[in-house]
Amino acid sequence: GNKIRNAKLVLLGDVGAGKSSLVLRFVKGQFVEFQESTIGAAFFSQTLAVNDETVKFEIWDTAGQERYHSLAPMYYRGAAAAIVVYDISNQGSFTRAKKWVQELQAQGNQNTVVALAGNKADLVETRQVQIEEAKTYAQENGLFFMETSAKTATNVNDIFYEIARRLLQG
Ligand code: GTP
Numbered sequence: 001g002n003k004i005r006n007a008k009l010v011l012l013g014d015v016g017a018g019k020s021s022l023v024l025r026f027v028k029g030q031f032v033e034f035q036e037s038t039i040g041a042a043f044f045s046q047t048l049a050v051n052d053e054t055v056k057f058e059i060w061d062t063a064g065q066e067r068y069h070s071l072a073p074m075y076y077r078g079a080a081a082a083i084v085v086y087d088i089s090n091q092g093s094f095t096r097a098k099k100w101v102q103e104l105q106a107q108g109n110q111n112t113v114v115a116l117a118g119n120k121a122d123l124v125e126t127r128q129v130q131i132e133e134a135k136t137y138a139q140e141n142g143l144f145f146m147e148t149s150a151k152t153a154t155n156v157n158d159i160f161y162e163i164a165r166r167l168l169q170g
């Protein structure tokens with residue numbers, strides 16, 4: 001049948017990793033070079049059809065700045081899915097992503113589908129995080145992993161689609 005499934009989704013990750021840019025690409029099909037740093041959090045919604053079902057994502061795009069860290073539990077508690085984002089050209093952002101995964105595993109919901117997004121995949125020339133390193137980390141921690149680019153749109157719809165598919169399966 002034509003069911004609509006609501007799914008709360010949260011994006012977590014370091015300042016500048018590209019959380020807002022991924023959401024803007026997914027929801028509006030746009031990219032801006034000078035995306036402003038998020039204050040607090042921003043809300044978006046977008047539907048995605050998977051076979052004969054529809055997932056309506058209720059997306060919380062959180063702020064990566066450390067001063068907003070204490071707000072994060074409000075957004076990841078009760079989330080059906082989380083995307084932890086890092087920037088492949090910034091090793092520090094990968095370290096921060098691992099901290100978010102730890103926090104989700106310790107404080108979050110066991111059933112949350114967690115995706116790891118290695119964003120800015122277009123920046124191959126300044127890559128600091130190897131694909132294999134991230135893939136291994138994701139496997140060891142039960143996450144699914146994709147490299148994405150909000151700039152070129154590579155794997156952006158795909159990561160949301162894969163989350164939707166897993167939510168409908170589970
Ligand atoms: P906070 O809101 O501060 O936590 O940052 P954020 O994770 O939302 O990052 P944001 O989307 O604001 O992106 C930061 C910068 O990186 C912006 O200047 C974007 O244009 C740029 N950016 C985002 N995604 C990509 C990408 O895939 N490739 C490239 N080259 N730049 C990107």
Ligand code: MG
Nearest residue numbers: 019020037038
């Ligand atoms: Mg942002």
